[in-house]
Amino acid sequence: MKETKMVDYIISEYVELTGDQDSIPAELLLKREEVLKGLNERQQETEQILGFFQADDVKVTVENSNDSDELYNTLVRVHEFKPEMLDTIYDWAKFNFECGNYKGATEYLDLFRSVAPTNHAKQRPARWGKAAGEILLQEWDTALADLNQLKADIDNSVDRVPITESLNDRAWLIHWSLYVFFNHPKGKDLIVDWCMGGPDYLNAIQTLCPHILRYLVVAILTNRRRRHVIKDVIEIIKQEAPNYKDPVTEFVISLFVEYDFDKSQKQLKECEIVLENDFFLVGCVNDFIDSARQYIFETYCRIHSRISIPVLAETLHLNADEAEKWIANVIRNARLDAKIDAAKGEVLMGIPALSSYQMLIEKTKTLALRTQQMVNQVDKRVGGRTTAGYQEVV
Secondary structure: OOOOOOHHHHHHHHHHHHOOOOOOOHHHHHHHHHHHHHHHHHHHHHHHHHHHOOOHHHHHHHHOOOOHHHHHHHHHHHHOOOHHHHHHHHHHHHHHHHHOOHHHHHHHHHHHHHHOOOOOOOHHHHHHHHHHHHHHOOOHHHHHHHHHHHHHHHHHOOOOOOHHHHHHHHHHHHHHHHHHHOOOOOHHHHHHHHHHOOHHHHHHHHHHOOOHHHHHHHHHHOOHHHHHHHHHHHHHHHHHOOOOOOHHHHHHHHHHOOOOHHHHHHHHHHHHHHHHOOOOOHHHHHHHHHHHHHHHHHHHHHHOOEEEHHHHHHHHOOOHHHHHHHHHHHHHHHOOOEEEEOOOOEEEEOOOOOOHHHHHHHHHOOHHHHHHHHHHHHHHHHHOOOOOOOOOOO
């Protein structure tokens, strides 16, 4: 907080923590005076420019233009708009952002981006800043639109920038997008689409930020519509295991690869602790635990023809009655070929026949992804890992 200009907020927090309004540090009071002085100076300069855009003829020009390059040239040629005015608008937006006025910052950045030429050096930082402001305002739809445009900008610039810069940009974009992915109604679908929709973002994750696999796994396991990509994610987790692992990724390996149900239960307990302490995933704890139990049950059913309900209840940490009801719901919802023998306290599994065609599809459908993973591994061994830089926000 000391690096920002949110001095009033810092002072209010200090008073609340200490209960003493008379002992506010002198450095905070001095910084407050400096911020207010800077605010007055910038406000006077900015008001002249904002007044420029209030003129009727300028308003008509702005409203009738859909292209920022054309608009900028028209403003310069016809209305005597000066290039340095763009820097003033940008600096004013940045100042508001640092003061915590995110609503004002996003509005000024909108104005800057609508007027500045597309090749202006501050166009992309302005979009980063606007996306950050919308996230802090919790305007998830608008933030998603900004992040999608950033994604398009990054993807369209790959031929003009070094590969390391593209990797860094994509890694930062994924991290900022976590705010949206786990708050927007369609977020869990979007993180899967971004990360599993092609090699570009997988490359960034595997090269710079394999810890994103945790969020990808949670999004997949808690979203039944995306269960078809579990096998692909398992291959990535196995590949990245020497570089990164946590209880969430180890749960996936213990359940879907090792079929170690005791170990998966232990990992599930650790997953609960991890998710409860993860800023982005704390709201997914119950959904994740419930989905994980279903996957444990379904996997258990696939390798056993007869299952003891008391044993399964112990595995799932449920009592016998709760387990029987829970199992009945899972069988119905997952459409498993199974029935409950209440007299014997067992679940009897049917044995579905898998056609040759289905077996062939299962064996070959991940070839493209696995080939890309092998290429990534070769690139890593040849070129080594790249250290991520920092992206300026605003």
